[in-house]
Amino acid sequence: MTDEALSEAVIAYVWGDRSQPWPSRRPDALTEVQRVYLAAIEAIIATAFSVEPTAPTLASLGDEAAAAVRRGHPQLSPGALDAIGNLYAYQWK
Secondary structure: OOOHHHHHHHHHHHHOOOOOOOOOOOHHHOOOOHHHHHHHHHHHHHHHHOOOOOOOOHHHHHHHHHHHHHHHOOOOOHHHHHHHHHHHHHHHO
């Protein structure tokens, strides 16, 4: 079962208000309601960044990180997993 509130908070954390075309860490973009998820979001992102980069392309690096997060956090939506994968790949570019 998808946790929509957590997933939306992850997306907001990574993409903010989408004023920038690249992903980053934006805890200030969380609403007051979403701030209760901050520790969980940071733990989820730590899971992604614990993945040893072995994939040959940036896209597949992001896929590897998203897959690792999905295994540990199956409640996240595909959009949240994509956001995390994009953040991971962007950081490794």
